[in-house]
Amino acid sequence: MQHVLHLKDASIFQGDSLVLSDVNVEINKGDFVYLIGKTGSGKSSFMKTLYGDLQLTKGEGSIVDFDLRNLKEKDIPFLRRKLGVVFQDFKLLTDRTVNENLLFVLKATGWKDKKEMNTRVEEVLDKVDMKTKGFKFPHELSGGEQQRVAIARALLNNPELILADEPTGNLDPQTSVEVMEVLRDINKNGNTILMATHDYALLLKYPSKTLKCDDNQIFEVVQRKA
Numbered sequence: 021m022q023h024v025l026h027l028k029d030a031s032i033f034q035g036d037s038l039v040l041s042d043v044n045v046e047i048n049k050g051d052f053v054y055l056i057g058k059t060g061s062g063k064s065s066f067m068k069t070l071y072g073d074l075q076l077t078k079g080e081g082s083i084v085d086f087d088l089r090n091l092k093e094k095d096i097p098f099l100r101r102k103l104g105v106v107f108q109d110f111k112l113l114t115d116r117t118v119n120e121n122l123l124f125v126l127k128a129t130g131w132k133d134k135k136e137m138n139t140r141v142e143e144v145l146d147k148v149d150m151k152t153k154g155f156k157f158p159h160e161l162s163g164g165e166q167q168r169v170a171i172a173r174a175l176l177n178n179p180e181l182i183l184a185d186e187p188t189g190n191l192d193p194q195t196s197v198e199v200m201e202v203l204r205d206i207n208k209n210g211n212t213i214l215m216a217t218h219d220y221a222l223l224l225k226y227p228s229k230t231l232k233c234d235d236n237q238i239f240e241v242v243q244r245k246a
């Protein structure tokens with residue numbers, strides 16, 4: 021099995037306070053993994069550590085071949101290129117269209133050929149069923165459509181791992197299911213996904229490997245079939 025993420029005896033701190041300790045987590049290529057836990061239990065801190073927003077200061081950690089203990093400021097853009105990150109609040113640029121949002125990311129990550137860039141934008145929009153809406157501004161889209169665009173953006177550079185932090189947190193139940201279907205399709209096509217969520221309804225509907233943050237620890241939850 022090929023690891024895309026491996027943490028061994030890791031501790032995660034916010035300043036001086038310990039958020040998670042003895043973290044031992046492995047995610048393999050092709051997995052779909054949920055991360056659950058109460059507010060304040062450390063899900064976001066865990067995610068931030070993985071995309072280089074929070075330094076790992078204790079234990080071992082590697083993600084898509086980057087060593088989290090020895091991650092330098094200059095490595096972070098390269099790490100982010102191998103990850104696709106999706107947030108609760110979409111984080112689209114409001115002053116430009118969907119196409120321009122995606123082209124902006126391609127440009128920032130070193131793409132040069134205009135034709136190739138346009139083709140890639142079409143491809144990722146197609147994957148989230150938003151191909152006909154590239155000319156729209158974010159405010160002209162529903163929340164679910166904006167999140168699908170954010171997922172398309174995360175896919176642009178063929179990430180080895182997608183980190184989704186509460187991707188359905190701002191969406192109604194029906195729209196959450198639609199966004200979840202998109203994430204599952206992407207997973208079926210080979211993308212590895214780690215998704216932090218509060219949404220137990222989604223977990224029940226789409227059971228998958230689940231990690232839980234509780235009491236400063238992360239452990240795997242064994243799901244029982246009803």
Ligand SMILES: Nc1ncnc2c1ncn2[C@@H]1O[C@H](COP(=O)(O)OP(=O)(O)OP(=O)(O)O)[C@@H](O)[C@H]1O
Binds near residue numbers: 057058063064065233
């Ligand atoms: N920037 C920060 N500086 C100091 N402490 C922080 C910071 N961010 C979070 N914390 C603390 O770290 C702990 C874990 O918070 P974290 O945001 O990781 O939890 P969470 O499980 O993601 O919660 P939520 O579901 O509300 O996002 C909390 O006690 C929180 O107060």
